Amino acid sequence: MCGIxxxxxxxxxxxxxxxxxxxxxxxxxxxxxxxxxxxxxxRRSRSTARVAELRQQIDTDGVVSGTGIAHTRWATHGAPAVHNAHPHFSSGRIALVHNGIIENHDELRAELQAKGYVFESQTxxxxxxxLIAHxxxxxxxxAVQRATxxxxxxxxxxxFSRDEPQRVVGAREGSPLILGVGLPEDGGANYLASDAMALAGVTDRIVYLEEGDVVDVQLGKFWISARQADGRFQPVQREVKIVHAHTGAAELGPYRHYMQKEIFEQPRAISDTLEGVEGITPELFGDSAYRIFKEIDRVLILACGTSYYSGSTAKYWLESIAKIPTSVEIASEYRYRDSVPDPRTLVVTISQSGETADTLAALKHARSLGMTHTLTICNVATSAMVRECELAYITRAGVEVGVASTKAFTTQLAGLFLLTLALAQVRGTVSAEAEAMHLKAMRHLPVALQAVLALEPQVVAWAEAFARKENALFLGRGxxxxxxxxxxxxxxxxxxxHAEAYPAGELKHxxxxxxxxxxxxxTVAPNDALLEKLKSNLQEVRARGGELFVFADADTRIENSEGVHVIRMPEHYGALSPILHVVPLQLLAYHTACARGTDVDKPRNLAKSVTVE
Incomplete structure (x- = not known):
């Protein structure tokens, strides 16, 4: 979400x-x-425009220094306005930027106002x-330690403080923060950031701060202390890791937007995610995976947004192929309700960034209930989610810039299908022949996806019609x-x-x-066991004058007719069909947005990495 x-x-x-x-x-x-x-x-410069405009403003203002902080804000408390933008000052001597949400800010505000502090923002x-100034x-x-x-x-x-040049202090709790250790040729420079990508090309020596850490950053040196249970701070050593962050997310090349580029990168992303998978083995998920998989009787999936839908798809695979009871919970709801914990549960978290605040909190809640067997499907190997879980499968979607996830979703599905097969193998619910067939189908996915992407011109024609609508209904079964x-x-x-999705059988309800x-x-219309039921649902729509847009497998015998528009998928893909069928839906959304002239890569009110609750 916000950036530091x-x-x-x-x-x-x-x-x-x-x-x-x-x-x-x-x-x-x-x-x-x-x-x-x-x-x-x-001194500061702030703007509600893009960073490029901020750069021009900085040049005009003559802002130059060897010590500083910077921030991009996604509004939570207070409207997107210059007076609410970070950095914030206090008493002319403290400058601060912040990611996250302070839940007791009202009480603290009242106490500080009583002490004479005047607030200029609603943040x-x-x-x-x-508080730090006080x-x-x-x-x-x-002061930062005591404030936290x-x-x-x-x-x-x-x-940082006006009174202590060449010193910046950082702290984290529930929101990511890293220390970048400067290279020797930098003359002692050191850095802080919310994401290693911010320091790509500056330094590759990264320290991932842990919960409760406070870091003192100075020229040529730094100190880290960790908050103890009694509220005292103890000096600690944290490992310096070499992290090669990607800067090239991103040349657009021939594409109009990053989202379009990322849709078309899916064959490569799937191929990279499956690279090195010679056969199905629990060790794909970690050295202790076989032991853990033998000790579990059920699966609990925790995720948000798009990742929640990938988990919902995996539930069908896990129960039909691995024969293991599976529940899928929206992470932001799970920890606020009374649930029935089972220590023989594998808790699976799914997150593109690995820093999703609600999912991390749900994971910790599940562990607090005694469910210690944990696994994550994640796109960032160095993320908090990976560090917090016993087991992990790292998808290799690469950097995803567009806020609306595409390649991260399909690579999550690939990782979850591998998990299904690994659990099925350990539980003895899949034959060697069926396992080999599934693995062969997975390896064919990049080619199959290329064929689906070739449907783009047909989807563009549909998008022109959708762009004039204000509501849409999506149907699928199973x-x-x-x-x-x-x-x-x-x-x-x-x-x-405005769009809603329903199981097609729920139409009449x-x-x-x-x-x-x-x-x-x-309508998503694969040639599966529910096809004939789905056709009846389509007739219900036509009988009420509804206009159908159907993505149908080639052999479904659903034909174009008045009020029925059909795009034929290249082939039926069995259990892996969801990975193919989601791609034309991505293209439909993308080209409809283009036709309506919206900001495709940065849609209003949304952020890519949701690091606040």
């Missing part, structure tokens, strides 16, 4: 701060800003700045119902058309009341 970059250097670090913000733009933001220590004073962040007595490191003891909620912060949900989500995310000639009905 900070630095201490002997040289002007403002270009590095701005470059870091540009590399974090894909996460989504409403405003941006930079603050520096310049000529013994605090919870300004509370932290004033506690500051010449040692910023100590009063904060409830999630935060990653970077802060294994493809979650794919209908994902298709509806994509359309609403980037085209702003309410949604059929919505069907008119103005309501396009998109």
């Amino acid at each position: 970059v900070g630095a201490v250097s002997q040289h002007n670090i403002v270009p590095i701060l701005v470059q870091g913000l540009q590399r974090l733009e894909y996460r989504g933001y409403d405003s941006c800003g930079v603050a520096v220590h310049q000529a013994g004073e605090l 919870d962040t300004e509370v932290i700045a004033h 506690l500051y007595d010449g040692d910023l490191y100590d 003891l009063q904060l409830q909620g999630a935060y990653a912060i970077a802060v 294994l493809h119902y979650p794919i209908a949900l994902e298709g509806a989500l994509k359309l609403k995310e980037i085209s702003y058309i 309410g949604p059929l009341a919505l069907v008119t000639s103005d309501m396009p009905v998109v």
